[in-house]
Amino acid sequence: MVLPGGLVDNKSTGQAAVEVEGLSVRFATEGGTVNALQQVSLKVAKGDFVSLLGPSGCGKSTLLRVVADLLQPSEGQVKVLGDLPAVARVRREFGFVFQEASLLPWRSALENVRLPMEVGKFSKHRATSRKPEELLELVGLSGFEKAYPRQLSGGMRQRVAIARALVANPTVLLMDEPFGALDEIQRDRLNVELLKIWQKTGITILFVTHSIAEAAFLSSRVVVMSPRPGRIKEVIDVPLPYPRNLELKDEPRFGQLTGRLRQLLAHE
Ligand SMILES: Nc1ncnc2c1ncn2[C@@H]1O[C@H](COP(=O)(O)OP(=O)(O)OP(=O)(O)O)[C@@H](O)[C@H]1O
Numbered sequence: 327m328v329l330p331g332g333l334v335d336n337k338s339t340g341q342a343a344v345e346v347e348g349l350s351v352r353f354a355t356e357g358g359t360v361n362a363l364q365q366v367s368l369k370v371a372k373g374d375f376v377s378l379l380g381p382s383g384c385g386k387s388t389l390l391r392v393v394a395d396l397l398q399p400s401e402g403q404v405k406v407l408g409d410l411p412a413v414a415r416v417r418r419e420f421g422f423v424f425q426e427a428s429l430l431p432w433r434s435a436l437e438n439v440r441l442p443m444e445v446g447k448f449s450k451h452r453a454t455s456r457k458p459e460e461l462l463e464l465v466g467l468s469g470f471e472k473a474y475p476r477q478l479s480g481g482m483r484q485r486v487a488i489a490r491a492l493v494a495n496p497t498v499l500l501m502d503e504p505f506g507a508l509d510e511i512q513r514d515r516l517n518v519e520l521l522k523i524w525q526k527t528g529i530t531i532l533f534v535t536h537s538i539a540e541a542a543f544l545s546s547r548v549v550v551m552s553p554r555p556g557r558i559k560e561v562i563d564v565p566l567p568y569p570r571n572l573e574l575k576d577e578p579r580f581g582q583l584t585g586r587l588r589q590l591l592a593h594e
Pocket residue numbers: 353354355360361362380381382383384385386387388389536556
């Protein structure tokens with residue numbers, strides 16, 4: 327639903343964007359079997375902003391990789407918009423942003439954003455796409471269309487990667503520590519930008535982080551995970567209204583929320 331001012335109502339409606347049911351992932355290694363995820367179940371409603379928060383090695387990336395069809399479950403199943411991840415991938419229902427922007431250095435910002443349109447049978451699988459020029463504007467990079475990755479800061483490169491992930495107009499955006507390599511000031515700035523993009527597009531976001539403050543600031547729900555084997559400890563509904571700005575971080579209610587998340591993470 328589009329609200330006055332072009333904002334999209336992000337309230338959860340109908341079919342789940344991502345549904346994970348009894349998911350276990352085991353890796354066979356020389357040292358034995360690693361239980362990366364054990365019996366994980368999770369529902370992400372359309373339009374939700376859900377963060378996976380947990381210590382290193384708790385299976386956050388593994389979970390995201392199964393949703394993105396980069397990894398097969400050992401047990402259980404995952405559905406993206408009611409279909410298997412492999413089907414959703416062919417339909418380009420999700421975009422993926424990693425910690426490193428991984429742009430092609432010989433292509434300009436605009437050419438990098440355009441890249442997915444040139445790979446595979448783009449138009450066959452995606453009736454709707456977004457204009458690369460408009461996406462660069464959306465991520466605040468108007469005027470940098472012709473710049474090469476080496477001419478951009480780390481934060482700007484991540485903005486290009488976000489624009490590229492949105493070019494197929496995906497329903498779900500999967501983000502694996504996208505701002506982990508940035509300094510705090512850049513990260514804050516991009517957090518605010520990302521919320522604006524989320525509100526403008528109505529996209530569903532599944533976001534991986536090990537920053538308590540980042541998860542609290544961005545999310546409508548935070549999934550707290552614990553390691554070895556990776557499990558969901560608790561799912562916290564974030565009671566803070568949108569739109570959110572950085573002043574929120576100085577408010578007592580924000581401190582209460584981060585305190586609660588920290589406590590949950592501290593107890594095994
Ligand atoms: N391809 C693989 N082969 C063997 N073990 C793996 C593989 N991928 C992940 N693991 C193991 O599975 C567990 C979960 O890894 P994962 O990368 O999902 O953690 P994470 O929560 O994303 O951690 P981080 O915050 O450090 O990125 C870890 O113990 C890791 O060593």
